[in-house]
Amino acid sequence: MNRYRLPQIKRLLIALCLSSTLAPLAHAKQIDLQVNLATPVMEADRTHNAFIKISLEAIKQEQPQERIPANIAIVLDKSGSMQGDKLYHAKKAAIMAINRLGTNDIVSVVSYDSRVNVVVPATKASDTARIARSIQQIEASGNTALFAGVSKGSQELRKFLDMNKVNRVILLSDGLANVGPSTPNELGKLGLSLAKEGISVTTIGLGLGYNEDLMTQLAGFSDGNHAFVENAEDLARIFQYEFGDVLSVVAQGVEIHITCKNGVRPLRVLGREADISGNMVSTRMNQLYSEQEKFIILEVEVPAQEDRSNLELVDVDIRYNDLFNKQNEQLSSNVVANFTRSQKKIDDAVDTQTYEAAAEQVANEFNREAVEKRDQGDIQGAQSILQKSADYLDNLGQTLSSPKLIEQKEEALQDASELDDEQEWSKKRKELKERQFKRAKQQSY
Structure with a gap:
């Protein structure tokens, strides 16, 4: 063999090895699913209530600069009660947060009092100085058309709505909704309908005059965040935290389906709204964030089993939209309980x-x-x-x-x-x- 060809062959072999090693990583799943039983070993010959934890954790993004683009509508209350320091700090926090966005992100700004005004129509976050000037011109007056404000923010999101983007309304209010729909139930239904479109709503309640039931219902049913901010000076910190979440989303549209088996009966889901029908349980999460664990707790009734036996309790099936690979993914797992008359084995096995x-x-x-x-x-x-x-x-x-x-x-x-x-x-x-x-x-x- 020609000795001058050896370096070329070596380089070719190294390239082939690297490509075969790295290729699977391009399609690596973004979510780790764990299904754990609080009491994996149970006393034989009697019925038990048991807790099952279904947890999802998004993997760390090694190249955060390649994050998922965001489509954000900031909806600011500018009713009369926001006059002075409240509105000043709200505008300052919004401008600071927008400066974290990149040119691939979409931003819109909506203000509301008795009426709704689109301050910045949905646009790429490239000219942040122009956006900041528009925000600075917001002045306080009027009542609180909260429902209309969120609805208008959602309309701006829909101009660029994309299931491969993070679509989020960020609502700030310091008062009671007193124009248009204003009950927690009505706002909860709005949040639920937005969630079905892939839109989540984060609610920030400022001061002591807002309706916390309304704000938590709206955020909860859309799977957004919620914060109580007593002092306006803290708004900048909260907006920074919120944008940290928005800019770290790796998966959304998470559907969780649980099948109880072998006579196991589902009793309740703790922490999230869920549908229980016979032996089937279903719930959802709108979005998952990098390096953050989200979970549900399912309480089940386990029928009595003989000593030294085991029983499969549930099958868990997860479906979600992988935003990095732009494809739907599926995960599945199950959990098994063991039964004994030994108290020591029971105690030692507790998770x-x-x-x-x-x-x-x-x-x-x-x-x-x-x-x-x-x-x-x-x-x-x-x-x-x-x-x-x-x-x-x-x-x-x-x-x-x-x-x-x-x-x-x-x-x-x-x-x-x-x-x-x-x-x-x-x-x-x-x-x-x-x-x-x-x-x-x-x-x-």
Whole structure:
């Protein structure tokens, strides 16, 4: 062989090896699915209620500069109550956030009082200085046509609506919706309809005058984020967090289907709205973010089994839109329980992390019930529910040796002690609703 051809052959072999090694990575799935049982080993010969955690975690993006383009509508309340510092900081935060966008991103800005005004029609975020000048010209006056503001922001998104983009309305309001549809149910339905189009809505409540039920319903049904901002000076920080989420989306349109098997009966899904029909459970998540875990907790009834037997409890099927590869992907998994009469084997097998996540969601349900009781004027009843939550967290925290659950027990007791302060109830209620929302949705900020 000609000795001068050896380097060429070596280079060819190296190239072939590299291509065969790297080729699969081009189609690597963006999502890791884990299905875990809090009590993977159960006592034989009796029925159990058990918690199953279905978690999805998006992989880290090694080249964040190649992120998914965003299509964002910022919807700003400019009603009379926003006069002064509130509107000043809102405009400043919006401009700072827009400066994070790239030339492939789409942005629109809508303001609303009694009427709705498109400040910046949907456009590429290339001339941010011009966009900033338009935002600076917004002035406060009038009432709060919140529903119309969100609807108009959605219309701007639809001009460039693309399932391979991140489509997000970011709503800021400091007051009660008093023009047009204004109930939490009506705004929740709007959020649900937008979610079906691939649009999510993040709601930012400023001050103590907004309706937290309305804002959490709108965000929750569309699978956006929610934040309570007491002081306008904090808006810039919240907008930065929100845009951090928007700019790290890797998958959306996530459909979760669970089939309970072998006589296992689904009881409830904690943390998210879900449909339960017979042995079938279905729910969805609008978007998943890089390096963030999102999960649901499914509580099931497991029929009694013999000693040393095992039982497959559920099949889990996930479908989602992979925004990087621009194709639909599917994942599946299942979970199996083992049965024994040995208490030691049962105790040793407990999945502490999964049990903690389930306990947190159970406590979150207690917290919701307590707020409902407090709204009815039954302060003692609300405190009793929070005491029940604290006892539950304490008992499980001691059993699992979990500092996290013990800390949440103290939080529940602190909440109970603050329910009877009428002057502080408006602020406390907003804090509780925000915390409930964030824990249910595993919000990153």
